[in-house]
Amino acid sequence: MARKRGSHSDITGPKVREAALRLFARSGYAAVSMRQIAAEVGLQAGALYSYTADKQSLLFDLMREHLDDLNSSVDAETGQDTPIDQLEGFVRHHIRFHKSRAAAVFIAYMELRNLEPDNFATIEGLRRDYERRLEAILRRGQESGDFRPADPRVTAMALIGLLAGLTQWYRETGRLGIDEIEEIYWDLVRHAVRV
Amino acid sequence: MARKRGSHSDITGPKVREAALRLFARSGYAAVSMRQIAAEVGLQAGALYSYTADKQSLLFDLMREHLDDLNSSVDAETGQDTPIDQLEGFVRHHIRFHKSRAAAVFIAYMELRNLEPDNFATIEGLRRDYERRLEAILRRGQESGDFRPADPRVTAMALIGLLAGLTQWYRETGRLGIDEIEEIYWDLVRHAVRV
DNA sequence: GTCTATAACCGGATAGAC
DNA sequence: GTCTATCCGGTTATAGAC
Numbered sequence: 001m002a003r004k005r006g007s008h009s010d011i012t013g014p015k016v017r018e019a020a021l022r023l024f025a026r027s028g029y030a031a032v033s034m035r036q037i038a039a040e041v042g043l044q045a046g047a048l049y050s051y052t053a054d055k056q057s058l059l060f061d062l063m064r065e066h067l068d069d070l071n072s073s074v075d076a077e078t079g080q081d082t083p084i085d086q087l088e089g090f091v092r093h094h095i096r097f098h099k100s101r102a103a104a105v106f107i108a109y110m111e112l113r114n115l116e117p118d119n120f121a122t123i124e125g126l127r128r129d130y131e132r133r134l135e136a137i138l139r140r141g142q143e144s145g146d147f148r149p150a151d152p153r154v155t156a157m158a159l160i161g162l163l164a165g166l167t168q169w170y171r172e173t174g175r176l177g178i179d180e181i182e183e184i185y186w187d188l189v190r191h192a193v194r195v
Numbered sequence: 196m197a198r199k200r201g202s203h204s205d206i207t208g209p210k211v212r213e214a215a216l217r218l219f220a221r222s223g224y225a226a227v228s229m230r231q232i233a234a235e236v237g238l239q240a241g242a243l244y245s246y247t248a249d250k251q252s253l254l255f256d257l258m259r260e261h262l263d264d265l266n267s268s269v270d271a272e273t274g275q276d277t278p279i280d281q282l283e284g285f286v287r288h289h290i291r292f293h294k295s296r297a298a299a300v301f302i303a304y305m306e307l308r309n310l311e312p313d314n315f316a317t318i319e320g321l322r323r324d325y326e327r328r329l330e331a332i333l334r335r336g337q338e339s340g341d342f343r344p345a346d347p348r349v350t351a352m353a354l355i356g357l358l359a360g361l362t363q364w365y366r367e368t369g370r371l372g373i374d375e376i377e378e379i380y381w382d383l384v385r386h387a388v389r390v
Numbered sequence: 391g392t393c394t395a396t397a398a399c400c401g402g403a404t405a406g407a408c
Numbered sequence: 409g410t411c412t413a414t415c416c417g418g419t420t421a422t423a424g425a426c
Contacts, residue, residue, distance in 0.1 A: 035400090151375075158357050181349055188350065191388075
């Protein structure tokens with residue numbers, strides 16, 4: 001097949017980001033070279049710099065896009081009336097979202113330390129926004145008497161840890177499907193906080 | 196001060212491991228160079244190879260020692276009679292152990308992907324041993340009727356995620372002390388699994 | 391046991407041809 | 409838009425002097 005000519009930035013750009021996502025998730029940001037990313041897309045290393053300023057921007061853009069998507073999509077799933085329904089929406093959305101974007105989720109949790117200071121502050125802010133959504137649900141549930149009284153911040157971080165841990169061990173090929181795991185997790189969370 | 200001469204391997208060896216632990220935890224294995232570790236101890240890079248075969252062995256030895264300690268120490272805290280007491284021992288031990296060795300814990304969770312295949316298999320086996328201890332406690336508690344029926348493997352992984360998440364956000368200088376957090380976490384776990 | 395020096399290699403990023 | 413070629417600095421690991 002002849003080498004393609006002409007403009008492909010609208011196709012190649014996404015392909016570069018997808019390759020970076022896949023490789024960063026598999027090997028870690030620091031262990032992946034620009035040459036590897038280029039080879040995955042079928043380019044020479046130099047050509048990558050038409051699509052990204054540098055390696056750091058590649059990581060930062062991936063993380064920011066992921067967290068923006070996460071925050072906007074969770075709002076659509078937590079619009080119910082009661083705190084218990086809101087919590088259920090949050091938990092189920094987290095699990096389904098994190099299954100469908102396992103690589104991005106993994107990067108967002110593992111590569112924080114490879115962000116330069118300014119980028120780190122931005123990403124940390126987006127993570128904090130997500131945590132606060134859960135914290136607010138817990139606070140409302142305590143005020144309504146649906147949830148046992150407990151520090152909302154610590155409880156939110158504990159529950160996010162529980163949910164986030166899924167990416168560490170869940171595999172598509174495992175014994176249980178994501179639907180069964182979703183039920184078990186929701187059951188645990190519900191009993192953990194309800195009166 | 197004059198440069199020290201003669202044999203110091205019994206002092207320098209541990210200092211090398213401590214420096215590696217600190218630096219790996221702070222910056223990540225891939226981002227730390229042998230030169231940095233050497234500088235931290237006050238050696239030249241070449242001299243490190245008197246104390247370790249290579250950088251990989253440094254990581255592997257740190258992780259194996261940590262997980263061996265974790266597994267043997269948790270047994271001493273989960274020897275109680277009832278499953279609920281065993282679970283409480285497991286949770287409280289995890290939190291205290293992980294606070295006292297934050298750097299090693301962080302490495303054991305973050306640097307798995309930087310282990311070479313054989314080393315990875317060994318470390319993964321030790322992690323699995325730890326998970327199985329919790330799984331066994333949950334299974335006994337279900338058989339005795341103390342815990343609600345729920346898949347013990349998935350429940351164990353969920354609870355370990357909850358506990359392990361602590362290292363991602365807990366800071367010594369934070370609003371709450373580790374004792375208060377320990378109580379909140381134990382309260383969550385207890386309600387999550389009890390009938 | 392630790393040093394200096396060096397081998398052999400790989401990293402990100404850029405310049406200029408096409 | 410992509411290529412080749414290159415810069416320059418970094419990496420792990422080893423050899424041999426002291």
